[in-house]
Amino acid sequence: MAADRYDAPTREKHWQQAWELKSLFEASEDDQRPKYYVLEMFPYPSGRIHMGHVRNYTMGDVVARYMRARGHNVLHPMGWDAFGLPAENAAIERGVHPAKWTYDNIATMRGQLKSMGLSLDWSRELATCDVEYYHQQQKLFLDMLAAGLVDRKTRKVNWDPVDKTVLANEQVIDGRGWRSGALVEQREQPEWVFKITDYAEDLLDALQDLDRWPEKVRLMQANWIGRSEGLIVRFETIEGTAPEDFATIEVFTTRPDTLFGAAFLAIAPDHKLARAIASTDRDSQAFIDECHHHGTSAAELETLEKKGFDTGVRVAHPVIEGAELPVYIANFILMEYGTGAIFGCPAHDQRDLEFARAYDRPVTPVVLPPGEDPSTFEIGEEAYTGDGVMINSDFLDGLAMADAKIAMADRLAARTSDGAPQGVRKTEFRLRDWGISRQRYWGCPIPMIHCETCGIVPVPADDLPVKLPDDVSFDVPGNPLDHHPTWKTVACPNCGGIARRETDTMDTFVDSSWYFARFCSPRASVPTDTNAVGYWLPIDQYIGGVEHAILHLLYSRFFTRAMHKTGHVTIDEPFRGLFTQGMVTHETYKDADGKWLLPEEVTLRDGKAVQVKTGAPVTVGAVESMSKSKKNVVDPDNIIGAYGADTARWFMLSDTPPERDIEWTAGGVEGAHRFLQRVWRLVGEAADKGAAPGTPAPVESGTEAEALRRAAHKAVAGVTGAIEKLRFNTAVARSTSWPTRSRLRCRASAKQSEDDLKFAMREAAQLLARIAAPMVPHLAEECWALLGNEGLVAEQPWPEADSALLTEDTVTIAVQVNGKRRDELTIARDASKEDIEAAALGLENVTRAIGGRKIKKVVIVPQRIVNVVA
RNA sequence: GCGGACGUGGUGGAACUGGUAGACACACAGGACUUAAAAUCCUGAGGGGGGCAACCCCCGUGCGGGUUCGACUCCCGCCGUCCGCACCA
Numbered sequence: 001m002a003a004d005r006y007d008a009p010t011r012e013k014h015w016q017q018a019w020e021l022k023s024l025f026e027a028s029e030d031d032q033r034p035k036y037y038v039l040e041m042f043p044y045p046s047g048r049i050h051m052g053h054v055r056n057y058t059m060g061d062v063v064a065r066y067m068r069a070r071g072h073n074v075l076h077p078m079g080w081d082a083f084g085l086p087a088e089n090a091a092i093e094r095g096v097h098p099a100k101w102t103y104d105n106i107a108t109m110r111g112q113l114k115s116m117g118l119s120l121d122w123s124r125e126l127a128t129c130d131v132e133y134y135h136q137q138q139k140l141f142l143d144m145l146a147a148g149l150v151d152r153k154t155r156k157v158n159w160d161p162v163d164k165t166v167l168a169n170e171q172v173i174d175g176r177g178w179r180s181g182a183l184v185e186q187r188e189q190p191e192w193v194f195k196i197t198d199y200a201e202d203l204l205d206a207l208q209d210l211d212r213w214p215e216k217v218r219l220m221q222a223n224w225i226g227r228s229e230g231l232i233v234r235f236e237t238i239e240g241t242a243p244e245d246f247a248t249i250e251v252f253t254t255r256p257d258t259l260f261g262a263a264f265l266a267i268a269p270d271h272k273l274a275r276a277i278a279s280t281d282r283d284s285q286a287f288i289d290e291c292h293h294h295g296t297s298a299a300e301l302e303t304l305e306k307k308g309f310d311t312g313v314r315v316a317h318p319v320i321e322g323a324e325l326p327v328y329i330a331n332f333i334l335m336e337y338g339t340g341a342i343f344g345c346p347a348h349d350q351r352d353l354e355f356a357r358a359y360d361r362p363v364t365p366v367v368l369p370p371g372e373d374p375s376t377f378e379i380g381e382e383a384y385t386g387d388g389v390m391i392n393s394d395f396l397d398g399l400a401m402a403d404a405k406i407a408m409a410d411r412l413a414a415r416t417s418d419g420a421p422q423g424v425r426k427t428e429f430r431l432r433d434w435g436i437s438r439q440r441y442w443g444c445p446i447p448m449i450h451c452e453t454c455g456i457v458p459v460p461a462d463d464l465p466v467k468l469p470d471d472v473s474f475d476v477p478g479n480p481l482d483h484h485p486t487w488k489t490v491a492c493p494n495c496g497g498i499a500r501r502e503t504d505t506m507d508t509f510v511d512s513s514w515y516f517a518r519f520c521s522p523r524a525s526v527p528t529d530t531n532a533v534g535y536w537l538p539i540d541q542y543i544g545g546v547e548h549a550i551l552h553l554l555y556s557r558f559f560t561r562a563m564h565k566t567g568h569v570t571i572d573e574p575f576r577g578l579f580t581q582g583m584v585t586h587e588t589y590k591d592a593d594g595k596w597l598l599p600e601e602v603t604l605r606d607g608k609a610v611q612v613k614t615g616a617p618v619t620v621g622a623v624e625s626m627s628k629s630k631k632n633v634v635d636p637d638n639i640i641g642a643y644g645a646d647t648a649r650w651f652m653l654s655d656t657p658p659e660r661d662i663e664w665t666a667g668g669v670e671g672a673h674r675f676l677q678r679v680w681r682l683v684g685e686a687a688d689k690g691a692a693p694g695t696p697a698p699v700e701s702g703t704e705a706e707a708l709r710r711a712a713h714k715a716v717a718g719v720t721g722a723i724e725k726l727r728f729n730t731a732v733a734r735s736t737s738w739p740t741r742s743r744l745r746c747r748a749s750a751k752q753s754e755d756d757l758k759f760a761m762r763e764a765a766q767l768l769a770r771i772a773a774p775m776v777p778h779l780a781e782e783c784w785a786l787l788g789n790e791g792l793v794a795e796q797p798w799p800e801a802d803s804a805l806l807t808e809d810t811v812t813i814a815v816q817v818n819g820k821r822r823d824e825l826t827i828a829r830d831a832s833k834e835d836i837e838a839a840a841l842g843l844e845n846v847t848r849a850i851g852g853r854k855i856k857k858v859v860i861v862p863q864r865i866v867n868v869v870a
Numbered sequence: 871g872c873g874g875a876c877g878u879g880g881u882g883g884a885a886c887u888g889g890u891a892g893a894c895a896c897a898c899a900g901g902a903c904u905u906a907a908a909a910u911c912c913u914g915a916g917g918g919g920g921g922c923a924a925c926c927c928c929c930g931u932g933c934g935g936g937u938u939c940g941a942c943u944c945c946c947g948c949c950g951u952c953c954g955c956a957c958c959a
Contacts (some may be wrong), residue, residue: 005909041959043959044959084958084959085957085959086958086959157957158957166957167957168957168958169955169957170957170958170959171957171958216874216875217874219873219874219875220873220874220875220954223872223873223874224873224954224956226873297955297956297957298871298955298956299871299872299954301871302871302872302955303871306871332871350871351871432956434956435956435957437957438957439957440957507957508957508958508959509956509957509959545959546874546953546954547954547959548954548959549874549954550873550874550954550955550956551954551955551959552959583952583953624952625952625953654883654894654895655882655894655896656882656883657884659875660876660883661876661952661953662882663881663882665881665882665896667881667896667897668895668896670896671895671896671897672895674909674910677909678910681910721886729882729883729884729894730884732894732895733884733893733894733895734894736894736895812890813890814889814890815890816889816890816939816940818939818940819938819939819941821890824890845926848926856939857939858939859889859940861889865889865890865940866889867939867940868939869940
């Protein structure tokens with residue numbers, strides 16, 4: 001007889017050791033079973049794991065354990081996204097070396113992850129800051145360079161003039177540097193870029209085939225790539241108003257149909273015309289300077305008040321004889337998109353409208369919404385962006401919008417201006433090339449050398465790796481690699497002269513764009529072992545946060561194509577299945593002074609939230625995603641220490657659909673824990689009172705026993721289906737319902753000592769242990785052992801539900817009268833429509849509801865519903 | 871600003887391809903056990919109304935329309951909340 005409580009924290013360690021002893025989770029390509037690669041996005045080693053990790057890795061583990069039980073050769077690795085800014089911040093703030101800080105964090109977090117009982121192949125562990133890893137990454141970079149996938153471009157960065165450093169967008173707060181508080185300046189800087197735009201079309205088209213990706217992620221990526229068909233229109237400048245060499249201004253537009261409504265031209269502050277004007281005009285220079293005193297993030301730029309500067313340049317309207325339009329420099333025009341210049345049509349674009357109102361430009365509607373009268377239609381505060389019929393547009397009048405686009409494009413293509421067609425059809429993409437240069441120490445060095453005589457030359461492959469120097473100082477602002485005394489000095493591989501190493505390091509998105517491929521052969525002396533990647537890739541199921549929906553996933557898709565081109569993999573799409581899980585949220589708490597409080601500092605007394613120590617009142621705030629700044633965090637270690645990993649895992653899977661945000665509550669954790677204890681007691685009872693292991697099924701079962709068997713087999717079918725669809729919350733519900741319901745039956749069986757019931761009881765307990773194993777693996781092992789079974793449940797195949805026990809002979813269906821449910825009907829599953837109709841119309845409640853009216857129609861859907869229309 | 875999602879009892883949520891809305895749980899209430907409490911076990915319940923009662927009626931999936939024999943589910947228009955926006959990872 002077992003103790004009366006399951007001591008999870010102690011027993012969990014035992015089972016973890018048992019798995020490790022048998023190396024159950026180490027994968028090899030040398031295996032006859034079908035492969036299955038499941039991966040969760042690897043963590044940044046910030047210090048300790050958080051509940052978001054617990055949720056993410058629990059989900060992945062359920063899939064891994066389930067697929068293993070289904071007879072697959074499962075690869076389920078773990079590593080560390082270990083380069084990045086926080087390590088440098090720690091160095092600046094606390095004087096710890098980034099490497100020490102990072103590896104210490106990894107050690108802590110590895111221990112925490114191990115305590116979760118994840119079925120990971122730890123033999124493949126890697127950290128992106130390992131020299132072995134970034135060495136291979138530098139090789140990939142050189143291969144991509146040779147393949148023409150690397151370029152050098154000028155880009156804008158946030159410059160902190162006090163700290164003399166480039167700031168990340170998150171380090172710019174209200175236009176100021178987070179540390180110095182200085183006003184940020186935009187600065188142009190030459191950078192290394194990956195030519196992702198070469199693949200824009202392909203990355204977009206291939207989304208269609210990613211049918212195991214969430215629709216919303218595909219949509220977001222499609223919008224991000226932003227393919228648009230349009231027209232480059234050449235506007236001729238009016239003589240004498242523009243500087244020399246600016247006979248025309250090129251504008252990209254997707255709305256050539258609205259050209260008759262054009263009220264102005266606007267160019268980006270970095271447009272070459274803007275620069276030319278500013279070189280001789282102080283006012284325009286001042287305006288451009290003002291534009292440069294904002295962060296570079298799109299969100300910031302686009303929420304700015306729209307401002308413009310009239311350059312005095314005038315252009316001729318291309319299709320209205322004699323009409324002229326003013327040219328403004330405007331703060332909301334991006335140089336990166338299209339030609340860096342637009343024509344503004346205020347009536348049909350909201351931004352243009354706001355600009356026109358501010359600068360007193362005419363608003364002429366040219367598209368008439370359906371049902372409006374052309375003589376009275378006016379634009380108020382809102383631009384009209386919908387479809388309609390052209391008005392006020394000369395030769396376009398009366399055409400539909402789509403036809404007008406074509407007509408205008410044809411007209412402009414046929415005209416020449418300055419010796420070239422005035423309009424040229426063009427497909428533009430919003431997607432920009434991927435700038436990977438970072439002026440940081442803690443990243444993968446870009447293996448390039450700047451030589452005064454030979455230009456920029458790659459580091460020869462034999463000289464790799466370019467290692468980060470250990471002896472760096474963070475006392476001086478800026479990039480430590482740049483002011484290291486010796487590191488950057490190197491002999492030019494070409495001429496042998498003194499040259500300078502590239503001091504930029506790579507964006508950490510590069511590291512995470514191929515780690516999944518490296519996991520296939522983590523110790524290979526080349527980036528990827530072709531056998532290994534050929535066997536394991538693509539990833540069958542990738543799981544991670546929706547916040548990575550665009551950048552990480554898109555970069556990885558590009559990088560896989562680049563690795564294909566350079567011969568490192570043979571596929572284009574790395575992630576066959578993708579699942580994005582929601583965040584973990586918690587209530588927030590503040591004391592009387594408005595200071596944030598940790599959940600563990602708060603307790604409920606007489607229904608009121610108070611501080612544990614002082615009893616002082618606490619204000620309970622909104623439920624928000626867990627963040628250190630708001631202190632609404634719960635440390636997984638505390639939960640696992642108090643309740644065990646299975647409780648944390650169970651809670652993370654239950655109730656809330658996996659793609660949605662989950663609210664962590666103390667009550668929920670206790671509920672999960674109580675349930676697991678109940679399962680353990682129930683299985684203990686079944687072990688004591690049920691049939692002995694290996695007892696064959698009795699020939700016949702009584703009603704009680706049959707009901708119990710049905711419940712168990714339905715649970716198996718339900719959990720199987722739910723896990724297949726990654727509906728973990730439903731899987732939990734399916735496994736909780738029958739132990740709850742069967743309690744009495746189990747007890748009854750024990751009392752009556754009948755063989756059929758004893759058998760059913762054992763069968764049910766055995767099945768429960770097996771279907772719960774992916775979700776609560778430790779408890780499942782405990783139950784498996786308690787029931788007297790040999791071996792580990794982790795080695796058991798997934799149970800099959802007996803289909804004979806899944807379907808009932810009779811069904812209960814609802815009977816509606818005029819769409820309202822009036823009664824229900826229990827009838828043979830295969831009853832004919834006639835029988836169902838007769839039975840339904842014979843019901844007293846139905847007759848009453850019909851109330852003597854004439855029956856017009858009876859809708860019968862067998863096994864589902866009857867609807868009498870009267 | 872642009873793009874994307876989400877909204878169902880007191881709470882988290884379930885509901886297959888349009889077919890009994892509220893499964894399963896949390897919290898709550900009542901009961902059993904206990905000297906007592908905790909734990910455990912049992913029972914109840916969307917809201918409102920009627921009936922001694924088995925039961926019956928009305929309303930109900932953010933709001934307003936529409937399609938349909940039938941709508942949480944499909945369509946149109948609102949409202950609210952959350953996420954991403956290229957140097958956080």
